[in-house]
Amino acid sequence: MHVDVNNAFLSWTAIDMLKNGSKIDIREIPAVIGGDESKRSGIVLAKSMKAKECGVKTAETIYQARMKCPGLRVFPSNFKIYRQYSNQLYQLLLEYTDKIERFSIDECFLDMTHYLMNDTLLNKGKEINRRVKEELGFTVNVGVAHNKLLAKMASDFTKPDRVHTLFENEIQNKMWTLPVSELFMLGKRTVPKLHNMQIKTIGDLAKTNKRILQDKFGKHGVMMWEYANGIDNSEVKYEKEKPKGIGNSVTLPEDISNIDKLEEILSALTEQVTYRLRKQNMLARVVNVQLRNKDFVDTSHQRKLSNATASTKEILEVAKELLEQMYRKGTRIRLVGVRVDDLTDKEEMQISLFSNEEKNEKQEKLDKTIDALKEKYGYHFITRAGNMGAEGYIQFRKEDEK
DNA sequence: TCTGGGGTCCTAGGACCC
DNA sequence: TCTGGGGTCCTAGGACCC
Numbered sequence: 083m084h085v086d087v088n089n090a091f092l093s094w095t096a097i098d099m100l101k102n103g104s105k106i107d108i109r110e111i112p113a114v115i116g117g118d119e120s121k122r123s124g125i126v127l128a129k130s131m132k133a134k135e136c137g138v139k140t141a142e143t144i145y146q147a148r149m150k151c152p153g154l155r156v157f158p159s160n161f162k163i164y165r166q167y168s169n170q171l172y173q174l175l176l177e178y179t180d181k182i183e184r185f186s187i188d189e190c191f192l193d194m195t196h197y198l199m200n201d202t203l204l205n206k207g208k209e210i211n212r213r214v215k216e217e218l219g220f221t222v223n224v225g226v227a228h229n230k231l232l233a234k235m236a237s238d239f240t241k242p243d244r245v246h247t248l249f250e251n252e253i254q255n256k257m258w259t260l261p262v263s264e265l266f267m268l269g270k271r272t273v274p275k276l277h278n279m280q281i282k283t284i285g286d287l288a289k290t291n292k293r294i295l296q297d298k299f300g301k302h303g304v305m306m307w308e309y310a311n312g313i314d315n316s317e318v319k320y321e322k323e324k325p326k327g328i329g330n331s332v333t334l335p336e337d338i339s340n341i342d343k344l345e346e347i348l349s350a351l352t353e354q355v356t357y358r359l360r361k362q363n364m365l366a367r368v369v370n371v372q373l374r375n376k377d378f379v380d381t382s383h384q385r386k387l388s389n390a391t392a393s394t395k396e397i398l399e400v401a402k403e404l405l406e407q408m409y410r411k412g413t414r415i416r417l418v419g420v421r422v423d424d425l426t427d428k429e430e431m432q433i434s435l436f437s438n439e440e441k442n443e444k445q446e447k448l449d450k451t452i453d454a455l456k457e458k459y460g461y462h463f464i465t466r467a468g469n470m471g472a473e474g475y476i477q478f479r480k481e482d483e484k
Numbered sequence: 485t486c487t488g489g490g491g492t493c494c495t496a497g498g499a500c501c502c
Numbered sequence: 503t504c505t506g507g508g509g510t511c512c513t514a515g516g517a518c519c520c
Binding site for chain 2: 512516517518
Binding site: 117119120121122123124125127141142143144145146186300301302325326327328329330331332333378417419421 | 485486487488489490491492493494495
């Protein structure tokens with residue numbers, strides 16, 4: 083079963099506003115949740131049904147949305163409350179199974195294998211749909227099927243506040259008739275290529291020779307053929323997994339072409355990334371720096387370290403080297419990002435013969451002390467002098483801590 | 485006042501090894 | 503006498519998701 087909150091950010095903002103005495107329900111007017119245009123992050127994160135009727139699309143610019151929908155109201159996001167509502171939903175769903183995969187803040191997969199009959203499953207889906215609305219005040223779509231892919235496709239059919247099934251004998255009528263762009267994992271790059279091959283619907287894709295797709299798209303081709311045929315053997319991953327990478331990036335309020343300033347921002351980003359890394363009790367072996375220039379061209383450089391580390395100083399030194407190595411003087415930079423990859427649990431670290439343990443211990447103590455102060459008094463309570471000028475660019479979101 | 489930020493997975497090419 | 507074949511690791515970039 084796949085449970086998907088309808089217009090999650092907008093619905094959750096709406097009920098939070100009503101709770102705080104708002105006279106309007108933003109679900110009933112043309113409205114969107116969006117970023118801050120003055121910070122150059124003005125895109126649509128969620129839209130009301132009325133906004134959708136105007137043709138507003140998620141992820142387009144607020145500027146574009148307003149052109150389509152004059153008088154559109156724009157509200158900021160609030161991840162702290164989204165996390166709360168997401169948790170409430172999760173708690174309710176736990177009454178049906180403890181095998182729940184939290185696919186994102188507003189989507190869950192439920193392993194309902196213990197309900198053997200299709201009718202029972204459907205009734206449970208209807209019950210969840212009704213209870214969420216009555217007890218939590220927002221609506222969900224529920225998709226019921228015999229694997230994750232079909233459940234996800236089903237929950238996407240007609241919205242809002244609906245329960246759909248997609249059993250094997252329904253695939254032809256309910257899924258094969260849809261445009262191929264509707265298939266999960268087919269994005270804006272692949273769809274035009276399929277159109278060129280005269281593949282317009284999911285049914286067309288299902289009936290295409292698998293080998294042809296494999297030759298043209300590799301693994302991705304095999305996967306799309308299987309998905310089109312309703313084949314998916316993946317498990318509901320209900321146990322919380324450790325992250326494989328941790329990153330932080332920021333779009334700058336204006337383009338920057340001063341490397342000293344970029345380094346300050348890099349420093350503040352690294353501070354946050356390594357803090358989160360240590361909270362996970364993990365070490366990283368790969369450091370990656372990303373730049374986006376004013377023309378939206380992305381470049382990244384990464385380096386594998388000889389020893390895994392969580393030290394802010396060590397990771398920042400590498401990040402700065404990567405930045406200096408890739409930055410071409412005069413380039414106007416729009417976005418800077420740092421991420422760490424190839425993570426391992428701290429306990430499994432192997433101490434290198436060449437590591438300077440005394441130095442490492444000192445750095446570790448420093449990091450630990452700073453972490454404890456941030457933990458107690460808030461992320462921005464203390465910072466390194468080297469990124470003081472840039473701290474304002476980086477926000478630390480409380481919901482990341484759990 | 486035009487285009488976020490957090491992720492995961494895959495691929496191609498080069499370096500290097502035997 | 504003008505150049506194999508198999509493999510691993512690393513890096514840069516791309517595609518996709520919400």
